[in-house]
Amino acid sequence: MATTTWTRHHVLSLADFTPIEYDTVLQTAASFREVLSRRTKKVPTLQGQVVANLFFESSTRTRSSFELAAKRLSADTLNFAAATSSLTKGETILDTAKTYLAMGADMMVVRHREAGVPQAIAAEMDRLGSRVGVLNAGDGQHEHPSQALLDLFTICTLLDPDHPRLELLKDKKIAIVGDILHSRVARSNIWSLTATGAEVHLAGPPTLLPQLFAAYGTQEGNQGAKEPLPITHDQSPITNRKLFLHWDVEPALQDADFVMTLRLQKERMTQHLLPSLREYHQRYGITRDRLKLCKPDVKVLHPGPVNRGVEISSDLMDDPQFSLISQQVTSGVAVRMALLYLMGGGKI
Numbered sequence: 001m002a003t004t005t006w007t008r009h010h011v012l013s014l015a016d017f018t019p020i021e022y023d024t025v026l027q028t029a030a031s032f033r034e035v036l037s038r039r040t041k042k043v044p045t046l047q048g049q050v051v052a053n054l055f056f057e058s059s060t061r062t063r064s065s066f067e068l069a070a071k072r073l074s075a076d077t078l079n080f081a082a083a084t085s086s087l088t089k090g091e092t093i094l095d096t097a098k099t100y101l102a103m104g105a106d107m108m109v110v111r112h113r114e115a116g117v118p119q120a121i122a123a124e125m126d127r128l129g130s131r132v133g134v135l136n137a138g139d140g141q142h143e144h145p146s147q148a149l150l151d152l153f154t155i156c157t158l159l160d161p162d163h164p165r166l167e168l169l170k171d172k173k174i175a176i177v178g179d180i181l182h183s184r185v186a187r188s189n190i191w192s193l194t195a196t197g198a199e200v201h202l203a204g205p206p207t208l209l210p211q212l213f214a215a216y217g218t219q220e221g222n223q224g225a226k227e228p229l230p231i232t233h234d235q236s237p238i239t240n241r242k243l244f245l246h247w248d249v250e251p252a253l254q255d256a257d258f259v260m261t262l263r264l265q266k267e268r269m270t271q272h273l274l275p276s277l278r279e280y281h282q283r284y285g286i287t288r289d290r291l292k293l294c295k296p297d298v299k300v301l302h303p304g305p306v307n308r309g310v311e312i313s314s315d316l317m318d319d320p321q322f323s324l325i326s327q328q329v330t331s332g333v334a335v336r337m338a339l340l341y342l343m344g345g346g347k348i
Contacts, residue, residue, distance in 0.1 A: 002197065003325075006021075006342040006343075006345075008021065008022060008318070008343070009131075009133050009343070010122045010133055010134045010136075010343075011063060011133075011134075011135045011136060011144075011145055011146070011339055011343065012119050012120075012122060012133070012134065012135075012136045012145070013142075013143050013145060013188075013191075014143065014145050014148055014149075014188050014191040014192050014195075015039065015143075015233045017191065017192070017195065017231060019096065019166050019195060021240075021257070022149075022152070022166050022192065022195060022196075023165050023166055024342070025153075025163070025207040025254050025335065025338050025339065025342070026152065026153055026156055026164040026165060026166070027163075027164070027236040028338035028341060029149075029153050029164075029331070029334040029335045029337070029338040030153075030157065030162075030163070030164055030334075031338075032072075032333075032334040032337040032338055032341070033157070033331075033334040035072070035335060035337075036072070036181070036333060036337075042071075042072055042073075042074060043071055043074065043127065044071070044074045044331065045073045045074065045341055045344075045345060046070070046073040046074055046075035046340065046344045046345070047075070047193065047343050048075040048076075049075045049076070049106040049107070049201070050064070050075065050076045050077070050078060050104050050105045050106050050107075050175050050339060051068075051070040051076070051077050051078070051101040051102070051105070051106065051107045051108075051109065052077075052079075052080065052103075052105040052107070052108045052109070053066055053067055053077060053078065053079045053080060053109045053137075053245075054096070054097065054100065054108055054109065054110045054111070054121075055078045055079075055080060055082070055109075055110075055137070056080075056082045056087075056093070056109045056110075056111060056112040056113065056117070056243065057079070057111050057112055057113045057138070058176055059111055059138070059156060060296055061277065061329060061332065062137050062138060062144075062146070062147070062269055062332075063079075063111070063137075063306075063331075064068055064200060065090075065332040065333050065336050066109045066137060066146075066331050066336050066340075067079065067137075067222070067336040069215065069333050069334075069336035069339075069340055070340055072333065072337055073337055073340055073341060073343070073344075075106075075281050075340070078100060078105065080100070082306075083206050086099075087318070089287040091236070093112075093121070094120065094121065094124050094303065097121045097124060097125070097254070098124070098128070101125065101128070101132055102328075104166045105132055106131070106132060106133070107120060107132065107133045107134070107343055107344060108125075108128065108132055108133070108138070108342060109134075109135045109137050110134055110135070110137060111134060111136075111138045111139070112138075112139050112140065113140055114139065114140045115139045115140030115141055115142035116139060116140070116142065117139050117140075118134055118135075118136040118137075118139050119136075119139075121134050122134035123178075127330055129218050133163075133344070135339060135340075135343065137340060138184055139184065140184065141181070141183070141184055141187075141304035142183050142184055142187065142201065143187050143188045143191075144184040144185045144188050144303075145188050146332070146335060146336055146339060147185050147188060147189075147303050147332075148174065148185065148188030148189045148191070148192045148193075148335060149188075149192065149269065149339070150328060150331045150332045150334075150335040150336075151189055151260065151301055151303070151328060151331075152169075152189075152192050152193070152196070152255070153331045153335050154301065154324055154327050154328050154331045155168075155169065155241045155258060155299075155301075155323065155324075156168050156169065157331070158299065158324070158327075163208070164295050165303075166196045166197075166264075167196070167197065169193065169196035169197065170194075170196060170197035170198065170226060171197060171198065171199070171200065172196075172198045172199070172257040173198070173199045173253040173255055173256045173258075173260045174193055174198050174199065174200050174201070174257065174259075174260065175201045175202075175203060175249075175253050175256045175258070175259045175260065175294075176189060176190075176200060176201070176202050176260045176262065177203045177204060177249055177253075177259065177260070177261045177262065177264050177284055177286065178204055178208070178261050178262030178263070178264065178266045178284060178311055179204065179208045179263065179265050180201075180202055180204050180208060180209055180210065181207075181208045181209055181210055182208070182265040182329040183202075183262045183263075185200075185262065185264065185303045186262055189260065190202075190231070190237075190243060194241035194242060194243055195241075197240040197242075198242065199244065200242060200243050200244070201244045201245075201246060201251075201252040201256070202244065202246065202252070203245075203247070203248065203249045203251075203252035203253075203284065204244050204247075204284065205247070205280070205283070205284070206247055209245070210311065226273045227244055228243050228244055229244065231243055240259070248283075249283065249284050249290065250290075250293060253290055253291070253293040253294050254293050254294075255295055256293075256294040256295065257294070257295050257297075257298060257299075257301050257302045258298065259284045259286060259294060259298060259299075259301070260300075260301045260304070261300065261301070261302050261311045262263065262301075262302070262304070262305070262311065262313060263302070263304070263305065263306065263307060264277070264280065264307060266308060277307075277310050277346075280310060281309065281310050281311075284311075285309075285310060285311060285312065285313065286311065286312045286313070287313045287316060288315075288316055291316070291322065298322065299322060299323075300312065300316065300317075300322050300323050300325070301324050301328060302317070302328075304323050304325065304328070304329070306325070323327060
């Protein structure tokens with residue numbers, strides 16, 4: 001493992017992550033990936049600590065991955081289910097969090113359909129003077145830090161299995177295609193992937209692009225964006241980030257090294273934003289024919305769950321020559337072990 005002191009108490013966003021922090025997570029996850037390959041897949045690192053999984057929104061991969069990660073680190077877990085909780089009796093979210101604090105939780109993994117809930121819980125824990133660390137497992141249309149980190153880990157370990165690191169992606173071209181407007185995964189990946197020095201190309205229907213990005217979707221940009229989009233954090237511009245926008249998928253895919261396709265999040269759409277799923281697949285679906293525009297060794301990622309035949313053709317999703325989807329799920333346990341370990345241990 002790396003020999004760096006980890007000072008981040010909460011993991012709520014990747015917007016202010018430093019290159020050192022990214023590399024620390026990648027190297028720590030690589031160590032835990034080796035642990036997960038052993039016959040005995042458990043280490044006593046967090047023995048005696050309690051991880052509370054507060055999922056106010058349905059989840060399969062993220063929730064199971066965090067629970068397994070905590071157990072592999074020998075932590076005790078408390079799993080919250082909103083439908084059978086006191087929320088149905090009128091209890092507030094902050095009171096729920098304080099209940100788990102009183103039970104002895106050392107870390108809280110929080111997922112909620114509304115943006116800002118993990119931040120609010122973290123602020124309340126800090127106000128109370130507790131040492132509880134809060135990890136954002138996805139909040140509304142804001143961010144999903146651990147998903148972006150596992151995507152980064154999946155790509156970097158493909159390029160160098162023994163020493164995954166940020167610099168491996170410098171000048172690589174990565175296309176993110178689909179429902180960017182509703183995707184917290186896309187937002188976190190924009191922060192992480194542009195931090196590597198990669199060129200990140202967004203492609204999607206104008207109706208599924210955030211208003212800020214849609215303003216830059218000119219006809220010229222349609223043919224192939226020439227100038228990167230501005231990126232800001234806390235109202236300050238961030239320079240040297242390569243982020244480009246396309247309304248058509250073809251220029252985004254041209255010579256791409258990696259393609260990340262996003263799920264159409266119909267449950268978050270409040271109005272009719274697409275003519276039909278069939279038309280969406282015809283214009284933006286990732287197929288074998290479309291991959292011919294990319295580099296010959298291109299790889300495809302998807303954060304899941306997948307709408308087969310919509311964002312990606314079913315045969316391509318299951319083809320190990322191109323698809324990294326299974327590896328993403330596997331990487332998720334190692335990366336979430338790394339995050340819990342760093343937040344719970346402090347030094348590596």
